[in-house]
Amino acid sequence: MTLFTLEEYKARIHAVKKRMEASEIEVLVASDPANMNYLTGYDGWSFYVPQCVVLAADSEEPVWIGRKMDANGARLTTWLAEENILGYPEDYVQSPVKHPMNVAGEEIQRRGWAGRTVGVEMDAYYFTARSLAELKKSLPEARFANADLLVNWVRLVKSDAEIALMKEAGKIAERVMQTAIDRLEPGVRECDAVADVYRAQMSGTPQFGGDYPSIVPMMPTGEKTSAPHLTWTDAPYENEQMVNLELAACRHRYHCPIARTAYLGKQPPDKLVSLAEHTVEGLNLTLDAIKPEMRCEEVEQVWREHIAKAGLTKESRIGYALGLNYPPDWGEHTASLRPGDKTVLAPNMTFHMILGMWMDEYGFECSESFRVTEAGCETFADFPRKLFVK
């Protein structure tokens, strides 16, 4: 049974075909697991072997190509007819002489599409350099074109059904953040606090459970706050320290990230309190300014002008499109809230706005995941925006 209606999948296929036509791509080979899911419903932890969905401009349905043992998973989660589910045998797995992309190439041959322009996702995580080389070897007559982010740009505007899942993820995200803040105490091992965060992520709410987010919980403290992607240790949290909480919840692969900062100790430094106030004010103000028809760069400008008044600057982007995804990232790699991004906001576009301000020895971050509405924007989680002092 698929997660969305057949009409919804057909609308996605239609929108992707329009972009294929504009890019003169006749056959799309999508290997990004999020794009495979978006087009077919397929959802499984099988992206550690090469797999793809092949969509021809003149075919109604895409073809799922994956490992034979995963074909049953495709039967259970996709809307595809049996003839469009193709499993490759075990001897293609981790072989130096055979490769699953040869199977994809041969299937494209078999269907008479070998002389066409084939679009491939050049920078998608699981489409390796060898994947392309093997696909080319099996399709010597095809022309190859870059279809990177082609499906991702269609994913930018969500359907109401997708928004409903992101709202559910938002409800779980509130519990996840509350769990982290409740659990943080001097003396508690980082791994134990993270353990409870994981439990909250998967348990979800009494009404609906959670799914694994595409990025692990980040809860750095001490010197590790300057190294944002190091994960936890066995060390206990200490008093008089800041902890950055970059967390998320996920529902059927749809994400709601949320970030906050906590301070362990009675009296946070004045400069931290002041930074938190400026940042939260800027977040509120920037969210309030959002409207359809605004450009992404204009959103960033609101923030930049606000913090400039406090003598602050921020180098990196302040947000990015997100939604359906798989590890190692929940971002969609399309629109960003940053200077130069001319993307025009429209209702049901969804973003994660994350304002992280890093000084030499301290810092503060606060984020919200939201959708653009007809009149402004709406966040998925409802959680206090402030420095948490424990």
Next chain:
Amino acid sequence: MTLFTLEEYKARIHAVKKRMEASEIEVLVASDPANMNYLTGYDGWSFYVPQCVVLAADSEEPVWIGRKMDANGARLTTWLAEENILGYPEDYVQSPVKHPMNVAGEEIQRRGWAGRTVGVEMDAYYFTARSLAELKKSLPEARFANADLLVNWVRLVKSDAEIALMKEAGKIAERVMQTAIDRLEPGVRECDAVADVYRAQMSGTPQFGGDYPSIVPMMPTGEKTSAPHLTWTDAPYENEQMVNLELAACRHRYHCPIARTAYLGKQPPDKLVSLAEHTVEGLNLTLDAIKPEMRCEEVEQVWREHIAKAGLTKESRIGYALGLNYPPDWGEHTASLRPGDKTVLAPNMTFHMILGMWMDEYGFECSESFRVTEAGCETFADFPRKLFVK
């Protein structure tokens, strides 16, 4: 501070250089996060942006190249000198016109290595088709060679310090499996059972905490047992059902997977009980047969001959090398316990032997992670091998 001694990293570099020489590779560009970690100690969730370690045959140290915001993480986790840690600026992140592999290429130019033979990991997960194209663009004079699995083959034999971490992972794995079995009850939602498994994975033991395993917990039941890589749902476990438990623990990125099967209900079907007996007997017998100097295919043969007596066959491989890894897989993609694999076992090679027997409507699986010893083999976890009936 690095996890291993400087001598250990130097020994790894030496072994990798020997293989580079044999393959006539003068400059190795390793993008596999496990290989980056193996050579330098680098450990962070930053593989969602392109990054690599560059090792020249005539240089003492490799060069770490990653995002500027992750360079601090490299300073904190690697043994490299400051001159060998290179962060690229934010405008290289998710840009259609610039790519981090251009930075890698330019650094190789700058160091005078541009005319050499450059080895790249053609099928490594995060080395995309575009990564190769951009690296080639920035290194027009270089010859390119396939260095796929070059470092992985060095990783096959573990040091005693690596084994110590896998033993710690084994201790956590016992707790993880016990948690799953304790938590399984008719009426318990799958997501809640998974939530407790996650908690056990990260909490570890009172002496040491856990790390995130490279694959999510798999606990399918009902029709989903035929689709091994579908993840959990909100549905409650039901009575009179089998549950497959494919779990793992991780310690500083070193894994100990463990699989068992549970039956919810007083009276498991006779055929399941009988299958479990044959499988466990085969597992015991095969583990007992393992000795250094044996070939991988000979290990599989012991198993195959045993189950043939019960009229059973198994199509896929029965095990694979594993250890240090990152999502989406903990396997090393080198030696497999399967027909045709001539790899000769040696002390401190580590494998996951997983015996999954799937009939039409039922199945049983049981696994052990182990190291080859001087005289035989030794498992990392100590957990009863049987069908668990609840």
